[in-house]
Amino acid sequence: MRKLDPVKHEEKRREILGAAERCFVRDGLQGASVSSICAEAGISPGHLYHYFSSKEAIISAMIEVRLAEAAARFAKLAEGADVLDTLFGEMTVSRSGPPLLLEALAEANRSPTMAKALQDHTKGVHSLLAELLEKGQAAGAIDPGLDRNITASLIISIIDGSKTLCLRDPKLDVKQATKALQTMIIRYLAPPPDPRTR
Amino acid sequence: MRKLDPVKHEEKRREILGAAERCFVRDGLQGASVSSICAEAGISPGHLYHYFSSKEAIISAMIEVRLAEAAARFAKLAEGADVLDTLFGEMTVSRSGPPLLLEALAEANRSPTMAKALQDHTKGVHSLLAELLEKGQAAGAIDPGLDRNITASLIISIIDGSKTLCLRDPKLDVKQATKALQTMIIRYLAPPPDPRTR
Amino acid sequence: MRKLDPVKHEEKRREILGAAERCFVRDGLQGASVSSICAEAGISPGHLYHYFSSKEAIISAMIEVRLAEAAARFAKLAEGADVLDTLFGEMTVSRSGPPLLLEALAEANRSPTMAKALQDHTKGVHSLLAELLEKGQAAGAIDPGLDRNITASLIISIIDGSKTLCLRDPKLDVKQATKALQTMIIRYLAPPPDPRTR
Amino acid sequence: MRKLDPVKHEEKRREILGAAERCFVRDGLQGASVSSICAEAGISPGHLYHYFSSKEAIISAMIEVRLAEAAARFAKLAEGADVLDTLFGEMTVSRSGPPLLLEALAEANRSPTMAKALQDHTKGVHSLLAELLEKGQAAGAIDPGLDRNITASLIISIIDGSKTLCLRDPKLDVKQATKALQTMIIRYLAPPPDPRTR
DNA sequence: GATGAATGAGGTTTCATTCAT
DNA sequence: CATGAATGAAACCTCATTCAT
Secondary structure, three states: OOOOOHHHHHHHHHHHHHHHHHHHHHHOOOOOOHHHHHHHHOOOHHHHHHHOOOHHHHHHHHHHHHHHHHHHHHHHHHHOOOHHHHHHHHOOOOOOOOHHHHHHHHHHOOOHHHHHHHHHHHHHHHHHHHHHHHHHHHOOOOOOOOOHHHHHHHHHHHHHHHOOHHHHOOOOOHHHHHHHHHHHHHHHHOOOOOHHHO | OOOOOHHHHHHHHHHHHHHHHHHHHHHOOOOOOHHHHHHHHOOOHHHHHHHOOOHHHHHHHHHHHHHHHHHHHHHHHHHOOOHHHHHHHHOOOOOOOOHHHHHHHHHHOOOHHHHHHHHHHHHHHHHHHHHHHHHHHHOOOOOOOOOHHHHHHHHHHHHHHHOOHHHHOOOOOHHHHHHHHHHHHHHHHOOOOOHHHO | OOOOOHHHHHHHHHHHHHHHHHHHHHHOOOOOOHHHHHHHHOOOHHHHHHHOOOHHHHHHHHHHHHHHHHHHHHHHHHHOOOHHHHHHHHOOOOOOOOHHHHHHHHHHOOOHHHHHHHHHHHHHHHHHHHHHHHHHHHOOOOOOOOOHHHHHHHHHHHHHHHOOHHHHOOOOOHHHHHHHHHHHHHHHHOOOOOHHHO | OOOOOHHHHHHHHHHHHHHHHHHHHHHOOOOOOHHHHHHHHOOOHHHHHHHOOOHHHHHHHHHHHHHHHHHHHHHHHHHOOOHHHHHHHHOOOOOOOOHHHHHHHHHHOOOHHHHHHHHHHHHHHHHHHHHHHHHHHHOOOOOOOOOHHHHHHHHHHHHHHHOOHHHHOOOOOHHHHHHHHHHHHHHHHOOOOOHHHO
């Protein structure tokens, strides 16, 4: 009876994280208050501290979850056959991207904790990407002259940048933009035309 | 009876903006407090409100200045002869980019004021870029099949994204990354090889 | 899990209102500061906002209480048999009247919220008074020629005015003044001498 | 050239007082800020302190002016022949009375300075009124049994109270109310019917 | 006479957090 | 597990006032 169910505990944690995320999206990482999170989660402030030791812990946990999700999504895509399809899965321009990514990037500029989390997560995605590129190069689908590590970093940064497209121009045609983005990637990665075949 | 120097007023405003920027970079837009700005500027809290009506007004003014600077820098580059040179001027990967850009982008997700400022500024840069591309196409240096508007947007977003490169991987070789970035742009913009010449 | 005592909550609210009232009497509605109220109530500033959402809410609640008390006092008096006795109960001139009435009246000139509260409360007292007057007229104790509504308003305003007597002349003989006030009311309300009885 | 014109000085003072009054009426004695007064008067804060040594001095001066005006108005009325006409001149119910009177009365509860000013001014009006009543009694127009001092105080308080009529009931018929007020005064002051004449 | 720069205390309110129950 | 009372520092901003020009 007084044994705490660790499953329920984790469930509640996730519930709170969901509420917190809504608040952070609405008000920013620094702008959202603990009490607003409590209100959104429907719990008392005292209770929240049973699950998280501080506001910062909530942010860390939430970012962790978000980054893990992104990595998982990417890993799943990577299982697919085609290299480019994988990339394009993450590279869709959309009007409402994950707003917390920008918050996290901004925060990483200042907070070493956030920077660490971001870099750790990046490493995972980066190596996955580098692997993909290697496969592509082996298969002749990708320019073998490209440095895999640099290219992987570049692709990640392009995905980051694509999140600002709609922010900067709300009237942007997302379909066209997505297509153009993919064209650019294709042209970059494509192996140079073999002079012998011409 | 004689009006006091409006020049001095503007000077002080700029001084305060400088102090504010240092604080915002250090602590974030929401994290920096008015009193910390006052301390950094060496003035009293009451006095700050002689020059700015609110913290938000400080942020707006500062962002305005920053965006104007960026636009001016870009316009100056655009005067140069070569299209690609112009682009590459802004596209250098560096370890300490303008940290406020990410803050502003994150804020634009929530604050309509910030979003408006960002979009207005983007418009200016965007049309400049589109013009450049047009010239390049006319000169045969750029693929005439590319939509100038979409491409301009894309290039801006890539510049945005390039600011995250070092955040995500502090050990990144910036020179190589810069070069790779430029390669990507070149391959994207290059006109397709003329079949007749082969 | 079990709800905490709402009775205690209400008690604390009342306690704070008491402290607030002392401060407002001492320093005026605008002159009293929230922190002085906190000090008087022996609580921290943050805690006060658990019970009242703003300083204005405190004022509203306090005025509400005061006006309700006044109305209740009046209603109780009205249960007594005699019409004039009832009136005179409220009409005693005293050296230390309810100082907040004047504050509230002054505030009502500017704040629609306060004006509304005052007018709502006045309505209650006014109808009670009009009823009383009607009874008196029916019983022949009051001049049937008087308009009950106007007379009720007039009486209320006279009670208001009586609060300034000692302010304007601190050496005033309150007993005599009270008597004179009552005389005036008597003469006003008295039915005209019946010519037939003379 | 460097002799200051005392006339101009006085003029400016009055101008500032006028602006101050508008502010005080709008925002209350404590609610109006010095800078709002400066804005209303179209002068700089530093300049205001050439004319008044403090905010309190402004309030004092303004109240002084207002009370003097009231006294003068009253004195002028008193020159007229009829006693009652004089009284009724001041006793009109109006929708927008001098709002500062209530502020001043409230303030007098707390500030000895204000209390003193109010009491001094009251003395003047009071003695004038007592004189008037005496004349009326001598002429047989007023009940000789009334104590002149008490009656004068009472009348003043009734005038005070009449300022709250429209505050408490904004829909009040001011004409009827004025008439009723006068009726009351008449009935109070009227000499008792002489039994011999009946 | 007149300006507006400058102050610093203090205004109301919100914050993250702790604790008794 | 869960509450909400309680804290006190700090948030943004306004205030009355002074001073150099």
